[in-house]
Amino acid sequence: MSVVLNNPLHRKLRMALIGGGGGGFIGRVHATAAQLDNRAVVVAGALSSNPDKSKQTAPAFGIADERAYGSYRELLDGETELPAEGRVDFVSIATPNHTHFEIAQAALKAGLHVVCDKPMTNHVAEAEQLAELVAQSGSVFALTHNYTGYPMIRQARAMIEAGELGEIQAVRANYMQGWLCGMELDPNAPRGVWKADPAKAGSGSLGDVGTHAFNLVGYVTGLRATQLSCLMRSFHPERPLDDYGHVAIKFDEAALGMIIFSQITHGRLNDLTLEVDGTKGAISWRQEDPNQLVVQRTGQATQTYDRDPAAGYTNELARDACRIPAGHPEGFFEAFANVYRAAFDDMARHAAGEAIDSRCTAYPNVHDGVEGVRFIAACQASSDVDGQWLPIA
Numbered sequence: 001m002s003v004v005l006n007n008p009l010h011r012k013l014r015m016a017l018i019g020g021g022g023g024g025f026i027g028r029v030h031a032t033a034a035q036l037d038n039r040a041v042v043v044a045g046a047l048s049s050n051p052d053k054s055k056q057t058a059p060a061f062g063i064a065d066e067r068a069y070g071s072y073r074e075l076l077d078g079e080t081e082l083p084a085e086g087r088v089d090f091v092s093i094a095t096p097n098h099t100h101f102e103i104a105q106a107a108l109k110a111g112l113h114v115v116c117d118k119p120m121t122n123h124v125a126e127a128e129q130l131a132e133l134v135a136q137s138g139s140v141f142a143l144t145h146n147y148t149g150y151p152m153i154r155q156a157r158a159m160i161e162a163g164e165l166g167e168i169q170a171v172r173a174n175y176m177q178g179w180l181c182g183m184e185l186d187p188n189a190p191r192g193v194w195k196a197d198p199a200k201a202g203s204g205s206l207g208d209v210g211t212h213a214f215n216l217v218g219y220v221t222g223l224r225a226t227q228l229s230c231l232m233r234s235f236h237p238e239r240p241l242d243d244y245g246h247v248a249i250k251f252d253e254a255a256l257g258m259i260i261f262s263q264i265t266h267g268r269l270n271d272l273t274l275e276v277d278g279t280k281g282a283i284s285w286r287q288e289d290p291n292q293l294v295v296q297r298t299g300q301a302t303q304t305y306d307r308d309p310a311a312g313y314t315n316e317l318a319r320d321a322c323r324i325p326a327g328h329p330e331g332f333f334e335a336f337a338n339v340y341r342a343a344f345d346d347m348a349r350h351a352a353g354e355a356i357d358s359r360c361t362a363y364p365n366v367h368d369g370v371e372g373v374r375f376i377a378a379c380q381a382s383s384d385v386d387g388q389w390l391p392i393a
């Protein structure tokens, strides 16, 4: 069996992509994921900070010359001059961290929906301004914490919400990479040079991968982190930004959490793991093996749940996140597309005149973005005072 896909809008949404030109990584992923279910089409783009590169790359995304813009400002000006039935519905922001705020703010002010990559902004005040703007505009705002889109992550979330693990006592999320090991910084690298610049990246591994782990903990458990103690270091000889850290977390319930993020662990690729301990059972999941969820209960054999939309044990939230029958692997693109799919549902509701509750969404939203930026700021402040416990505010 395969899951039936729905498109309440009965037309494709028109997407503008910002970033992704000249070998940019995640812009291409946004374009693929957004178009996976045939509910959107990339029609416009400002793909690079260099106007020539931006226009040169546009054909590779299927963007016509007249909608290949030299900058995001040109794009917003050009698109808002078009009749409503032709202009883009939303922009996807896949640019370096320091540009997210100004692009998202301008797109919301232009009346467009926004899909933005993480971390949402480099400063808490900017993140809070975006949340206010989303509330005022009524537009849809989705943040691509794409790991929330995996069916077995959704399975875990629904199981915890239904009380199947009992009370949650402890959560551990680690995001381990090793790509900085022995890496010499190359100022002419085709992509990602900005990641070593504090003024652009805002943080190192913390914002790059630690925020994904933090978001996943909240998404799966529903727990709200209130205080943290963080120690992080920059072990790279030339790079001034953090590349390893651990964060102890207290939640508003009695639960405790621990997050470790690393980009200096030899041999690790995208090793994001999540473990949750409850009074009735424990679960564990690994991003590099995303179609399986391990469930353990004392005295019982270990169970492995497969991503199987036809299996009796799969809950509705997980089933709705699957596209194809079990055994055919689904992965990164499909999970990413699930964030888009849920945002498209809200864009369709918005087009039908329904008000969107920006706090209550099936995808990571602007408020999750604010939490993520507050998390980064609190980790940096705590690490600066040798791991002192601080509120996440």
Ligand SMILES: NC(=O)c1ccc[n+]([C@@H]2O[C@H](COP(=O)([O-])OP(=O)(O)OC[C@H]3O[C@@H](n4cnc5c(N)ncnc54)[C@H](O)[C@@H]3O)[C@@H](O)[C@H]2O)c1
Residues within 6 Å of the ligand: 018, 019, 020, 021, 022, 023, 024, 025, 026, 027, 046, 047, 048, 049, 050, 071, 072, 094, 095, 096, 097, 099, 117, 118, 119, 144, 145, 146, 191, 192, 193, 207, 208
């Ligand atoms: N969700 C995820 O899994 C994930 C993965 C990687 C990166 N990211 C995030 O995505 C963003 C981009 O990261 P990346 O790894 O793709 O970086 P990258 O360096 O590979 O690509 C950045 C792209 O932005 C373009 N760009 C830069 N400034 C621009 C501007 N002002 N206007 C238009 N385009 C501009 C560049 O030309 C390039 O195409 C970052 O915020 C990063 O944190 C998210």
